Amino acid sequence: MRLLFAKTKSFFHEAEDILRPYWQSAERWRSGAIVAGILALIGGQVYMSVLFNNWWKDFFNAIQAMNYADYIHQLMTYALLALLTFPLEGCQNYFQGILQLRWRRWLTEDYIGQWMFGKNYYNVQQIAGDVDNPDQRIAEDLRLVTEDTIALIVSFVHTSASLLVFSSILWNSPGTLKIGGITIPGAMLWLAAIYALAGSWINHLLGKILAALNRRQQRFEADYRFSLMRVRENAETISAYYGEQREECGLAERFAKIMEAQLGIINRKKIMDWFFRAYFLLAELLPYLILAPLFIADSIRLGDMQQTAMAFVRVRMSFWWFMMNYEKLAKWKATIDRLIGFKKAMAQTAALQSGEITRQQGPLSEGIRIARLDLWLPDGQPLLQNITFAIPPASRMLITGPSGCGKTTLFHALNGMWPFGCGSITVPAKGRLLFIPQKLFVPIATLRQALVYPDASGDYCPDSMKQTLAAVGLPHLTGQLDTEQHWQQQLSPGEQQRLAFARALLIKPQWLFLDEATAALDEAAETQLYQLLLDRLPGTAIISIAHRPSLLRFHDQQLELIKWMATIG
Numbered sequence: 221m222r223l224l225f226a227k228t229k230s231f232f233h234e235a236e237d238i239l240r241p242y243w244q245s246a247e248r249w250r251s252g253a254i255v256a257g258i259l260a261l262i263g264g265q266v267y268m269s270v271l272f273n274n275w276w277k278d279f280f281n282a283i284q285a286m287n288y289a290d291y292i293h294q295l296m297t298y299a300l301l302a303l304l305t306f307p308l309e310g311c312q313n314y315f316q317g318i319l320q321l322r323w324r325r326w327l328t329e330d331y332i333g334q335w336m337f338g339k340n341y342y343n344v345q346q347i348a349g350d351v352d353n354p355d356q357r358i359a360e361d362l363r364l365v366t367e368d369t370i371a372l373i374v375s376f377v378h379t380s381a382s383l384l385v386f387s388s389i390l391w392n393s394p395g396t397l398k399i400g401g402i403t404i405p406g407a408m409l410w411l412a413a414i415y416a417l418a419g420s421w422i423n424h425l426l427g428k429i430l431a432a433l434n435r436r437q438q439r440f441e442a443d444y445r446f447s448l449m450r451v452r453e454n455a456e457t458i459s460a461y462y463g464e465q466r467e468e469c470g471l472a473e474r475f476a477k478i479m480e481a482q483l484g485i486i487n488r489k490k491i492m493d494w495f496f497r498a499y500f501l502l503a504e505l506l507p508y509l510i511l512a513p514l515f516i517a518d519s520i521r522l523g524d525m526q527q528t529a530m531a532f533v534r535v536r537m538s539f540w541w542f543m544m545n546y547e548k549l550a551k552w553k554a555t556i557d558r559l560i561g562f563k564k565a566m567a568q569t570a571a572l573q574s575g576e577i578t579r580q581q582g583p584l585s586e587g588i589r590i591a592r593l594d595l596w597l598p599d600g601q602p603l604l605q606n607i608t609f610a611i612p613p614a615s616r617m618l619i620t621g622p623s624g625c626g627k628t629t630l631f632h633a634l635n636g637m638w639p640f641g642c643g644s645i646t647v648p649a650k651g652r653l654l655f656i657p658q659k660l661f662v663p664i665a666t667l668r669q670a671l672v673y674p675d676a677s678g679d680y681c682p683d684s685m686k687q688t689l690a691a692v693g694l695p696h697l698t699g700q701l702d703t704e705q706h707w708q709q710q711l712s713p714g715e716q717q718r719l720a721f722a723r724a725l726l727i728k729p730q731w732l733f734l735d736e737a738t739a740a741l742d743e744a745a746e747t748q749l750y751q752l753l754l755d756r757l758p759g760t761a762i763i764s765i766a767h768r769p770s771l772l773r774f775h776d777q778q779l780e781l782i783k784w785m786a787t788i789g
């Protein structure tokens with residue numbers, strides 16, 4: 221029990237970290253006003269339900285007295301009450317929706333910011349742990365957490381207010397219970413409370429596994445969606461390998477996991493439904509077991525019996541809140557758990573970034589300097605050791621070495637993307653570094669935007685874009701600057717590499733890092749593109765990773781890496 225209490229306390233503490241920041245943001249006053257509006261509407265609804273409760277008494281008393289005029293009068297009153305009630309709930313739903321929208325927008329901006337900050341979106345993939353599908357956490361979990369938190373709190377407040385009001389009605393109700401000759405005061409209230417709380421507890425025991433089952437299912441759903449997306453993204457390669465059967469098997473395996481998780485949830489819900497049905501059937505009858513004998517003995521009037529029975533239902537339903545919302549609470553907890561995982565992963569990656577590789581800024585004239593740099597794999601195994609070299613402005617360096625020795629990782633370290641290691645990297649405070657990675661990224665956008673990614677296309681002159689495209693061997697694309705396409709799928713790997721050179725020529729960085737940037741091109745094209753770089757960017761330092769010795773003539777230094785150390789030639 222103590223363990224359960226400690227666990228619950230720590231969960232709510234962590235949940236507070238997810239939910240509180242919005243209510244401390246600049247939006248808190250506006251949203252606070254919306255919350256005040258919702259509370260006022262809830263108050264109005266509870267007040268109306270008390271009026272309705274009184275109406276039931278008067279209505280049945282009119283029937284019992286066989287008073288037709290009063291009966292008609294009660295019907296008119298009902299119509300009036302109904303007219304007043306309708307807008308209250310509609311307005312409350314509207315305000316709830318607006319509040320959810322604002323909260324979700326704020327959280328989404330905050331989470332996207334955290335994800336993008338300090339290359340977290342990349343670094344998070346390097347660390348082990350519970351960091352699956354961050355995209356789902358941002359897109360779906362933030363929607364769910366805002367929707368469900370508001371819905372649960374609003375319904376809890378509504379229920380508590382109803383409980384308070386109807387408890388007092390029930391406490392003063394005429395239903396009495398005698399045990400051993402002793403009259404129990406507020407017997408109907410006790411009965412409603414005990415029955416509902418006992419039911420809620422049994423329901424909790426039956427359903428406590430649901431949170432874990434829901435979490436598992438959400439994870440499998442996200443994995444499945446991601447696999448489908450990968451098939452779409454890599455359609456060409458899969459098709460070239462005739463990989464359909466393998467993909468079908470993979471998708472079927474992932475889908476089977478969803479089925480299995482879903483079945484677990486269905487089975488658990490089935491047991492809970494059986495219990496719920498039996499519980500509900502008895503609950504309907506319960507107030508009349510006490511009130512009907514009193515009515516038959518002529519101790520109470522029909523209207524009093526109906527009013528008490530209605531109040532009994534309201535109190536029972538209020539105590540039942542936990543049971544009614546069990547599944548929603550389980551889903552809400554699963555969502556919060558996933559967001560806590562996301563936050564922890566972001567904190568973990570932020571801690572990695574402040575690792576043992578020191579990055580500092582230096583004067584432009586001294587260029588980039590690397591001193592006593594060791595690089596490790598994420599599990600701590602050494603990759604490269606004691607690397608010291610400098611890249612002066614406008615110099616040309618070729619980095620070679622056997623596959624897997626750590627060339628790309630060295631680039632990642634220079635780019636601030638590899639936190640595992642120690643030593644120091646000094647980068648000039650001024651002057652732009654541009655990295656052209658092995659796997660080029662071409663956004664789904666207009667060619668104009670794709671060409672100068674990540675810069676804004678409006679900063680570049682269309683004529684120079686066209687001229688550069690023609691110079692790198694893509695003259696057929698000059699007329700398509702405003703065409704929006706999935707360029708990565710449409711362009712051949714060689715064309716994508718030409719596009720990367722065009723990007724470098726337009727952006728004109730002071731330091732240009734090329735990671736096997738001509739691997740998909742023939743030697744003639746490679747020569748032409750490198751010559752273009754030397755001619756058009758004479759002030760740019762070019763650092764290339766390549767396997768082909770033919771590139772040596774475009775560079776004046778060679779850094780040869782072998783696993784665990786480096787030699788400069």
Ligand SMILES: Nc1ncnc2c1ncn2[C@@H]1O[C@H](COP(=O)(O)OP(=O)(O)OP(=O)(O)O)[C@@H](O)[C@H]1O
Pocket residue numbers: 345346597598603621622623624625626627628629630
């Ligand atoms: N996130 C990671 N987790 C574990 N190991 C990694 C990770 N990233 C890279 N490695 C490993 O580090 C080693 C160096 O990889 P890197 O890509 O730097 O090699 P490379 O010299 O550029 O190879 P190539 O010439 O084939 O491109 C490889 O053995 C690779 O498997």
